[in-house]
Amino acid sequence: MSNAITLYSFPLSGHAHRVRLFASLAGINHEVVDVDLAKGEQSGADFRAINPFGQVPAMRDGETVLADSNAILLYLARKYAPDWYSDDIETQAHIQRFLSVAAGPIAYGPAAARLVNVFGAGLDKAQAQSVAEWVFERLDAHLEGREWVATDRPSIADIALYSYTAHAPEGDVSLEAYPNIRAFLARIEALPGFVGMPNTPVGLAA
Structure with missing residues (x-):
């Protein structure tokens, strides 16, 4: 099995949910890391290194780091689930x-x-x-x-x-x-x- 991609998420974000939903429907090996928006984790240096815009979702797949839910959907479909594109x-x-x-x-x-x-x-x-x-x-x-x-x-x-x-x-x-x-x-x-x-x-x- 390939290494899991990492999805940076927040449970109540619809943008983040669409990425988690797609990964689950498409059977893509992934792990979810919740970013605590209430505590401002999205504004911290660690997360800003992943997404300078300070927004969820974001994704890490090996050396590839990507933000924006639609961009992530497109990437995941093209790379892992072409039947969805x-x-x-x-x-x-x-x-x-x-x-x-x-x-x-x-x-x-x-x-x-x-x-x-x-x-x-x-x-x-x-x-x-x-x-x-x-x-x-x-x-x-x-x-x-x-x-x-x-x-x-x-x-x-x-x-x-x-x-x-x-x-x-x-x-x-x-x-x-x-x-x-x-x-x-x-x-x-x-x-x-x-x-x-x-x-x-x-x-x-x-």
Whole structure:
């Protein structure tokens, strides 16, 4: 067995969760090192040597050190789990499209609303909820008649979308109006190796 990669994580981070989830689903040998954000470990010299931006997730694979959840997903898929990516350039573009959705309206919508409720972030919750509803309406329509967002099998695009979408209710964004999204989340949760992110009562981690 190859040496385990190291994932630097935080249990309540959706960005970190998507990397842990993918490593588990893809059967990639890994160990998780939790970074205590409440104690400021992300700002310490040791972690800044790994990621100068002071954010989780980060990854170490031998001599390779990498940060940013989508970049890590792409690296892990290309190196260890090619079935979760594609050799086809058009499919690669579709996957990238939804990685961008995860980094854009998902981050500024449901993820931001959750940050306000769970961590007390000083963001505009109403605006974040409006963005969440905007992107979920379009994602739900895209999923009509589809099982997966970018191709005919699960890919890293699906994993990138999962965590903050599944936990949108923690930002007071209901998924009730989006049956295709709820079915999509259930399909991911039924995959062998699925690991969830803890549900967090409002204000617990603030």
